[in-house]
Amino acid sequence: LTGAQDGSVRMFEWTRPQQLVCFRQAGNARVTRMYFNSQGNKASTTFRCGVADGEGFLSIWQVNQTSSNPKPYLSWQCHSKTTSDFAFITSSSIVATSGQSNDNRNVCLWDTLVSSANSLIHAFTCHDHGATVLQYAPKHQLLISGGRKGYIYIFDIRQRQILHTFQAHESAVKALALDPSEDYFVTGSAE
16 A cells, blocks of 8 residues: 555555555645554455545545445544544554644544544544654553654543653654554654
């Protein structure tokens, strides 16, 4: 799956030089992040990919469609300025997003099975200048987010509360990685 500054999103197969699917054409907002969900497989109708963009939207497609230019089955504006990252939570019906919103609700939980008007489960007010990255720790049911000012927030998604916050860097957090046993996480910054 490839995403570009021009907003286009294309899917390729390793052995084929031509694209299989064009999910988005050029001319859309720049792609900020994209993932496949981990709960599906090619034969399953639950195999999905999501794309976040610079205008605050998150769009999700079913991957195994036969159309060469499919429409997303879900597309909604998660943040008023930008959606910088997202994570599929447990089943892919719950999604967490990070970004920047005018009201500082910069990390949010969404239910994709209800109407877009009612899909916001919870919004965390955090990261004064926006959240840049997000990592989900499924074993502990935690979200870890990094922000533009170098802060890290850790959220308990079961209790829907902030557990811990600290400044890890002097500049924006650009990357988060979690080890498979969920004992450690690593942060990378713009500096």
